[in-house]
Amino acid sequence: MTLKNWGRWEIAKLREVHKMANKPKVAICWLGSCGGCDETVVDLNEALLQVADAIDIVIWPVAMDFKYHHIEEMKDGEILLSIINGHVRNSEQEEIAKLLRRKSQLVLAFGACACFGGTPGLANFRTKEDIFNWVYRDAPTVVNPNGIYPQPKVQIDGNELTLPEFYERVYALNQVIDVDFYLPGCPPPPDLVANAINAVLEDKLPRKGSTLAPHKPLCDTCPRNGTKPERLAIKDIKRVHEVEADPNTCFLAQGILCLGPAIRTGCGEACININIPCRGCFGPVEGVADCGAKFVSSLASILDAEGEREVKEVVDTIDDLAGYLYRFTLPISNLKRRNKDG
Amino acid sequence: MSEYEPKLVCFSCKFGWGYLSDEDALSRQIKNWIPIICSGKIDATHVVDAFKKGADGVLILGCPEGECHYQDGNFEAMKRVHLLQKVLGAFGIEEERVRIELSIDPEGKRIPQLVKEMSDDIKKLGPLGNSEIEGGA
Numbered sequence: 001m002t003l004k005n006w007g008r009w010e011i012a013k014l015r016e017v018h019k020m021a022n023k024p025k026v027a028i029c030w031l032g033s034c035g036g037c038d039e040t041v042v043d044l045n046e047a048l049l050q051v052a053d054a055i056d057i058v059i060w061p062v063a064m065d066f067k068y069h070h071i072e073e074m075k076d077g078e079i080l081l082s083i084i085n086g087h088v089r090n091s092e093q094e095e096i097a098k099l100l101r102r103k104s105q106l107v108l109a110f111g112a113c114a115c116f117g118g119t120p121g122l123a124n125f126r127t128k129e130d131i132f133n134w135v136y137r138d139a140p141t142v143v144n145p146n147g148i149y150p151q152p153k154v155q156i157d158g159n160e161l162t163l164p165e166f167y168e169r170v171y172a173l174n175q176v177i178d179v180d181f182y183l184p185g186c187p188p189p190p191d192l193v194a195n196a197i198n199a200v201l202e203d204k205l206p207r208k209g210s211t212l213a214p215h216k217p218l219c220d221t222c223p224r225n226g227t228k229p230e231r232l233a234i235k236d237i238k239r240v241h242e243v244e245a246d247p248n249t250c251f252l253a254q255g256i257l258c259l260g261p262a263i264r265t266g267c268g269e270a271c272i273n274i275n276i277p278c279r280g281c282f283g284p285v286e287g288v289a290d291c292g293a294k295f296v297s298s299l300a301s302i303l304d305a306e307g308e309r310e311v312k313e314v315v316d317t318i319d320d321l322a323g324y325l326y327r328f329t330l331p332i333s334n335l336k337r338r339n340k341d342g
Numbered sequence: 343m344s345e346y347e348p349k350l351v352c353f354s355c356k357f358g359w360g361y362l363s364d365e366d367a368l369s370r371q372i373k374n375w376i377p378i379i380c381s382g383k384i385d386a387t388h389v390v391d392a393f394k395k396g397a398d399g400v401l402i403l404g405c406p407e408g409e410c411h412y413q414d415g416n417f418e419a420m421k422r423v424h425l426l427q428k429v430l431g432a433f434g435i436e437e438e439r440v441r442i443e444l445s446i447d448p449e450g451k452r453i454p455q456l457v458k459e460m461s462d463d464i465k466k467l468g469p470l471g472n473s474e475i476e477g478g479a
Contacts, residue, residue: 125432288387296386296429300421307407308420315424322432334387334394338434338470 024080028060031093033086037111038062040187079104087113088171092164101177112186114173117331186281213266215286233304251277262295292325348398348464358405360450382415
């Protein structure tokens with residue numbers, strides 16, 4: 001029984017199972033998020049109405065009016081599933097993540113930010129100090145003659161005003177709370193979202209810690225796979241805006257960096273289909289912890305250079321290699337930034 | 343800091359390095375020495391794993407260029423090292439912390455010497471540590 005095929009009879013049956021008044025409670029919540037992950041839930045379209053009929057949504061800040069104290073008043077474990085998207089970078093996000101963890105039986109890290117830190121995780125290449133200096137002092141559009149920086153607490157007319165504390169780095173959700181399942185993507189595609197919700201409602205979940213997406217790398221399902229030559233050999237590396245990429249040929253065969261060999265498939269090849277190479281929002285393929293390092297090995301093997309000097313020359317031409325490799329996964333990388341002062 | 347002894351991991355290809363040596367005796371001299379079959383076996387993730395587990399530097403010893411038993415494993419390893427060095431730079435990690443030497447030394451006498459040389463160089467850089475400050479969370 002898949003979500004899309006649910007008719008009135010199935011829904012009625014499900015209601016019976018959950019005794020009508022006792023529908024499973026589900027939380028959908030964002031932390032450091034752009035809203036795209038919530039949008040993909042909305043993209044379930046009519047299926048969303050069926051879902052909404054089968055479950056009781058207890059919080060969904062982007063779409064419905066609930067307050068956090070409603071959650072605080074619930075019993076521990078009262079929520080069946082919390083679908084949490086976004087990364088953790090401040091004390092408010094941490095607090096909400098921990099609150100939902102306490103109240104939920106299952107937590108699903110939803111989207112690249114929750115699973116790996118996501119694009120905002122690229123900020124981990126910089127210190128908090130660098131970021132504050134740029135945003136509140138050095139950026140050309142900033143006028144801040146008194147050098148005022150945001151503070152977690154400030155006294156105004158005898159009243160204390162507070163702001164969440166901005167942390168030193170971006171965290172993936174599982175670096176802050178225990179996570180049961182992962183659904184990556186930027187955002188996760190609606191078919192995998194529907195499968196995940198079905199799996200929870202029908203109690204057909206895989207073992208804890210699983211990623212609810214295929215295990216294979218993107219290259220395996222890429223429509224351009226057939227155009228890949230038997231032995232890939234690229235002499236120089238181009239960026240996607242520097243050339244007009246052929247819309248049917250393997251990007252790597254054209255010398256354009258594409259993370260397909262190291263990244264999990266399941267995205268529906270959304271980027272490939274609009275002639276953009278894979279940037280890695282589905283994170284490392286099953287069994288790999290650090291997809292950036294893995295792709296280094298993959299890229300090395302297809303670099304067609306003679307001798308060390310030529311290798312160095314090609315490597316020198318690549319702009320921001322680390323930024324490309326860790327575009328969505330820097331916070332979970334096995335490498336950590338080293339401060340210059342040690 | 344003067345007493346600081348860097349932790350090094352040394353991978354060496356058995357086809358070119360120390361195959362005539364008494365491996366037991368040599369491994370007592372060199373901490374974290376891992377003889378392997380072909381330097382091409384060393385994936386960038388192995389080097390990154392070594393750093394994660396506390397290594398301050400990784401030394402890879404492969405066969406001379408053009409003399410790989412498996413055609414070009416040593417050259418593959420060298421390409422990986424150069425790419426990885428570029429990635430490390432973005433993390434503020436000095437490229438000297440990964441070194442590859444393509445040469446031959448059947449008796450393996452140069453292995454402890456090369457480890458010592460690299461260790462001395464890394465001493466000047468200080469420990470790699472994990473200095474990303476864990477604020478909050």
